[in-house]
Amino acid sequence: MIKKIILFSVLTLIMACSSSDDSKGGSTDDFNRSALLINLADNIIIPAYKDFGPKLTTLKDAIEAFVETPNQSNLDTARNKWLTAYKAWQHVEMFNIGKAESLNEYYYFINIYPVTVSDIENGVTTGTYDLNTPNYHDAQGFPALDYLLNGVATDDAGILAKFSSDAKAQGYKKYLTDVINQMDDLTQQVIADWTSGYRDQFVNSTQNTATSSLNKFVNDYIFYYEKGLRANKIGIPAGIFSTNPLPEKVEGYYNQEVSKLLTLEALNAVQDVFNGKAFNGSETGASFKTYLEYLKVDRDGKNLSAIINTQYDLARTKIEGLNSNFSQQVISDNSKMTEAYDALQKAVVYLKLDMVQAFNISVDYVDADGD
């Protein structure tokens, strides 16, 4: 450790000697990072998890009832609770820190889509699968529930049959149960961690190093915005990263009517975190916004925080104009999808270049893996 510090000092000296610009070289400003971390933890992150946890448990109860008695009423209830929990999930997916990170990415077990149907069907048939292996990241979580509750047959009668009269009904029931149990179990672990010690560790890590709370949180936030929201929800289905559009890659594909709703929920969550808005109210506290205002970061005479908020609003307007089912939107008029993508993309630049530079934080991830 000491060696590292010495090495770091030497490097800093070297940098100080060789650099000809007037940057502050690793030092940080006097903004109260602690207040920002406390507001994030106490008014946003923990309340959002405490909202999501019970909603997921309610979904678990509904699924258990459906597995016990696979009838239309129980199917409708399970679908209903699925959507309620899925919406709540949009508020926590970005918090890939602490336990969520140490589980080797909690969100890998909750929201990787599209699902690989053959993996699910194979698991149902053989009964041999391990939801803890990376092979099954795209065969569990909300997307797997979406498939099992909405897409396993062409109509409701067919779906009910899969869980009752079908030769593999026991396999479907077991798979469905295993998926929701895994989600519930991991979620309880993450919540327990936040409420039994990690919260203090999070708010007390106020330095500016690669592993400090704010540095990691800012990176997670931007990564989520860029990948989880911009790319996964809009860009990939719109074909931004492929030769052709891929309408089957939308979130909630089998449900067919919630991809827009989930995306808007996610964008609201992102913007609320940016503004430090309490999860359970309208009051705001220390945030990226107030930090940028404290630093007086302007672009063309306008505060960067206002520019970012305006851009989020523009993106929201574009998304609101889309079909409630993005699959349909991609097929009927993909240019509206790409316009929404473009509006989201503009904010990436403000966040990933301007904001992190102002905060003196380095981006710790690279965009693509190549081949």
Next chain:
Amino acid sequence: MRKILLGIAITSMLFTSCSSDDDSTNQNNSVEAPVTYKFMRDGKSTVSFAGQTTRIKMAMELRSALGDNSKTAADLQGMFAHIEGKSDFSDADLNASDKSIRSKVGASKDYFAANTTGSNKIKSLMDSWIEEQATTVFASWNAIATAGTAGQLQQAGGGKMRYVNGKGLELDQAVSKTLIGGLMIDQMLNHYLSTSVLDESSNIADNDNGVLNEGKFYTTMEHKWDEAYGYLYGNEIDPSTPILNADSFLNTYLKQVDSDVDFAGTASSVYDALKLGRAAIVAKNYKVRDEQIQIIREKISKVPAVRAVHYLQEGKTKMAAGDTAGAFHALSEAYGFINSLQFTRQPNDKVPYFTHVEVTAFMEDLMAGNGFWEVKPETLDAMASLIAAKFGFTVDAAAN
């Protein structure tokens, strides 16, 4: 970057100061690099490297085919060691060509003219990978891979499917990344940019006297230099103004190294040196030409080194995060890049940064027992440190 500029500045100062009493007229010829890699004689372009473009395209098709489990070992071998007129490729021009990839692997004049035994070893190893890909990996395409057994593994987070042999090695990566060194780098640095090739026979006199190849607009020396250029930029839409990412080989990985802030400027240094060196040939100034060769050798040699260290570290990180397929993919890239290190070239010398024996030892370490399934993070770290130290950069610089 600054160092290079300084280096050039000092060299040219030295050159200026001693040139007054030098009796070779050629060395007084001033050399100015053109803005782009365009060279003309009597209104005709003198630049030509069709054979290099052909081999890069063949390698691109081979690379795709190595991921297509409908191919047989014979199909793949046909693409690797093409025979003129055989329908090995989807591109008719490639089928009609008398060129082949295999014949130019480990085939440079400086390293292999008197080491055909070594050349054959390298080629045979690649043959065995290609064979195993078809007979073992393709045959277990849909099975889940386990230690000792070939099959598929999916990367974390719904990522790509990776197809590995029993030791966790993606053989297609081993082949592709070996070609970067064995074909592109070896031909470029140790063949076409060697004085043994550039100055062979009457090349200098012919170049001095403007003696052109029969039916062509270039001198032999100009053409040899262009062939070196072609192995790097031959698959570009407009090779005179390269934009990189134009193949899956040296061109693309030069770009990747250049995109790391710790190695920013590498790509432009190479391009500038290739332009200036070619202009020096036109100006008959062989001293300036030879200075550019040293720059190119140093910079191009760094490409497999930086990528090898990068992927060794990525493999270690992903392994720790439980992403087995992601780790194996990174290590497979590292494995091929390490093999490529034997084709690098130390400036002002005739040897690689790591010898065949040394890279073979690294590769054996990685493949010991069940290979990537049981390789230790300490092994990966030690290897990364050795490679980085030899090339004079830090592991951290290459890692992110």
